[in-house]
Amino acid sequence: MLKVVLIGSGKVAKHLFDAFRLGNVIEVVQVIGRHSESLRHFDMVSTNLIGEDHVLDADIYIIAVSDGAISEVSRSIKNSERFVVHTSGSIPMNVLSGHNRRGVLYPLQTFSSERAVDFKKIPLCLEAKVPKDLKLLRKLALSISDMVFEIDSDQRKYLHLAAVFANNFTNHMYVLANQICEENGLPFEMLKPLILETAEKIENHNPLIMQTGPALRQDLKVLKMQSDLLGTGTRAALYELISKSIQNQKKL
Ligand SMILES: NC(=O)c1ccc[n+]([C@@H]2O[C@H](COP(=O)([O-])OP(=O)(O)OC[C@H]3O[C@@H](n4cnc5c(N)ncnc54)[C@H](OP(=O)(O)O)[C@@H]3O)[C@@H](O)[C@H]2O)c1
Numbered sequence: 457m458l459k460v461v462l463i464g465s466g467k468v469a470k471h472l473f474d475a476f477r478l479g480n481v482i483e484v485v486q487v488i489g490r491h492s493e494s495l496r497h498f499d500m501v502s503t504n505l506i507g508e509d510h511v512l513d514a515d516i517y518i519i520a521v522s523d524g525a526i527s528e529v530s531r532s533i534k535n536s537e538r539f540v541v542h543t544s545g546s547i548p549m550n551v552l553s554g555h556n557r558r559g560v561l562y563p564l565q566t567f568s569s570e571r572a573v574d575f576k577k578i579p580l581c582l583e584a585k586v587p588k589d590l591k592l593l594r595k596l597a598l599s600i601s602d603m604v605f606e607i608d609s610d611q612r613k614y615l616h617l618a619a620v621f622a623n624n625f626t627n628h629m630y631v632l633a634n635q636i637c638e639e640n641g642l643p644f645e646m647l648k649p650l651i652l653e654t655a656e657k658i659e660n661h662n663p664l665i666m667q668t669g670p671a672l673r674q675d676l677k678v679l680k681m682q683s684d685l686l687g688t689g690t691r692a693a694l695y696e697l698i699s700k701s702i703q704n705q706k707k708l
Pocket residue numbers: 464465466467468469489490491494506520521522523525529543544545546562563564565566567568
């Protein structure tokens with residue numbers, strides 16, 4: 457079995473830990489975190505606090521802490537010959553420059569504490585400085601996911617940027633739609649079938665072809681009416697900018 461030490465006790469660490477324990481390829485030998493309360497989830501294995509000089513031997517050390525803390529936390533894994541990876545979408549592999557054997561295991565999904573995830577369907581983006589470590593990381597990744605990709609730090613920056621558009625911005629649109637419903641005594645529930653259908657369509661179709669709405673139809677009357685309903689402010693500015701972006705989009 458591949459021995460893993462997990463550093464971090466947040467959402468990604470918990471979901472990875474649960475996924476590793478479902479299979480028989482990875483043995484998590486230790487979880488290292490900042491606070492003992494957040495280590496409770498992992499108490500069936502050895503747990504330690506960051507900074508304690510007790511890091512077990514393992515094949516891979518996975519750092520799943522906040523982006524800004526990765527570099528500092530990596531320094532607590534003292535032996536520079538240990539293979540250390542982080543799980544961030546936007547941080548380059550070389551943030552782990554204190555380790556000759558370094559890499560990245562970036563799960564392209566949004567994780568929350570309340571929702572279980574099926575790792576088999578989560579794309580795992582891998583990078584490693586040393587080719588034999590990439591093989592090791594690939595073995596680990598394939599044991600939990602059917603979607604494993606090799607993506608370098610430069611590509612991963614753009615992948616993360618695309619994910620911000622596809623996920624964070626889309627969710628913000630739901631927030632605004634919900635507000636408009638609430639302000640006008642409408643149930644947001646009514647929009648859910650439309651939201652789901654829009655997402656499902658892109659499973660088999662190019663999103664460019666699936667675009668609909670007044671901006672695409674150049675329906676100036678509706679565009680003016682909706683813009684007037686919004687008046688001024690951030691929502692109005694967003695409406696205008698996104699409508700323009702749809703109108704300027706080149707057809708296939
Ligand atoms: N959440 C996602 O959807 C997602 C998806 C893909 C990749 N990622 C990446 O995965 C990594 C972990 O994200 P997450 O969502 O698991 O974060 P999270 O739930 O907010 O957990 C962050 C973890 O980092 C620890 N931490 C924060 N600052 C620290 C410091 N200065 N020193 C030591 N430990 C520190 C926290 O410790 P305490 O619990 O003690 O505060 C906690 O264990 C990040 O690089 C993130 O970009 C996240």
